[in-house]
Amino acid sequence: MNAIEIKDLRKTFDGEKYILDGITLNIPKGKITVIIGFSGTGKSVLIKHVLGLIRPTSGSINVLGTDIGLLNDEQMIRFRSHFGMLFQDAALFDDFTTIENVLFPIQEFRKDLSKEQKLEIAKLKLSQVGLSEEHYDKLPSELSGGMRKRCGLARAIALDPDILLYDEPTTGLDPVMTETVDNLILNTHNHNRESTTVVISHDLHAAFRLGDHIAMLDGGKVLLEGNAKTFFDSDIDLVQKFVAKGIKHE
Numbered sequence: 231m232n233a234i235e236i237k238d239l240r241k242t243f244d245g246e247k248y249i250l251d252g253i254t255l256n257i258p259k260g261k262i263t264v265i266i267g268f269s270g271t272g273k274s275v276l277i278k279h280v281l282g283l284i285r286p287t288s289g290s291i292n293v294l295g296t297d298i299g300l301l302n303d304e305q306m307i308r309f310r311s312h313f314g315m316l317f318q319d320a321a322l323f324d325d326f327t328t329i330e331n332v333l334f335p336i337q338e339f340r341k342d343l344s345k346e347q348k349l350e351i352a353k354l355k356l357s358q359v360g361l362s363e364e365h366y367d368k369l370p371s372e373l374s375g376g377m378r379k380r381c382g383l384a385r386a387i388a389l390d391p392d393i394l395l396y397d398e399p400t401t402g403l404d405p406v407m408t409e410t411v412d413n414l415i416l417n418t419h420n421h422n423r424e425s426t427t428v429v430i431s432h433d434l435h436a437a438f439r440l441g442d443h444i445a446m447l448d449g450g451k452v453l454l455e456g457n458a459k460t461f462f463d464s465d466i467d468l469v470q471k472f473v474a475k476g477i478k479h480e
């Protein structure tokens with residue numbers, strides 16, 4: 231069963247150049263899918279379509295049985311609570327403390343809960359990502375990069391999303407931190423086997439390590455999809471280059 235079905239998705243911003251030029255991709259439910267590709271191939275644009283932040287020029291996106299093209303802006307905002315999103319820079323609110331950042335979506339979407347219940351969820355999520363209580367009242371500027379990621383992830387999972395999206399979670403991090411974040415992604419995914427994880431990356435190692443399913447974008451299309459073996463065995467020139475680059479990287 232698929233959590234997300236993308237059919238013949240095309241997107242042009244200027245009416246001439248198609249950034250996405252016929253993407254057809256199924257993202258299986260309960261699995262980790264890694265979307266890879268060189269810089270500028272439209273990975274972030276694709277994920278923004280899935281979140282309904284960008285509307286397609288043509289084609290369709292079905293998420294958990296809903297054709298999101300049929301949702302109006304207000305319905306889309308509500309629908310977005312199915313998603314947890316961790317942006318590259320964690321995108322925390324600078325003036326909010328750690329706990330306030332995690333509380334934010336809970337206060338927005340769980341008005342049915344009492345103040346204490348909301349606080350309890352926020353604390354649970356923070357402990358799940360390994361942030362201890364001494365950091366709860368700190369501002370993002372007082373946290374390390376790794377802690378900010380953890381805080382962003384706690385916020386992303388605050389509403390127990392069906393689908394977790396990560397855009398370049400480890401870009402710019404040192405190897406030790408990269409492994410920590412990769413493990414965090416794996417643990418978070420395994421914590422709830424029902425949940426679907428999508429990771430955008432240009433790190434082939436992460437793709438091979440995390441991905442049950444890997445899709446590579448190029449030229450606005452899916453160049454290749456499959457598992458690690460599919461990529462190692464491929465004789466597509468660009469795939470070989472990507473694999474070679476990933477190996478050299480180590």
Ligand SMILES: Nc1ncnc2c1ncn2[C@@H]1O[C@H](COP(=O)(O)OP(=O)(O)OP(=O)(O)O)[C@@H](O)[C@H]1O
Nearest residue numbers: 243249267268269270271272273274275276398432
């Ligand atoms: N809102 C926008 N308006 C116009 N062009 C855009 C917009 N968003 C993205 N683009 C263009 O779409 C192309 C793909 O961008 P995108 O950010 O999706 O690449 P990417 O694969 O995520 O790259 P990276 O690995 O560097 O993050 C780029 O040429 C970018 O300039």
Ligand SMILES: [Mg+2]
Nearest residue numbers: 273274397398
């Ligand atoms: Mg990007």
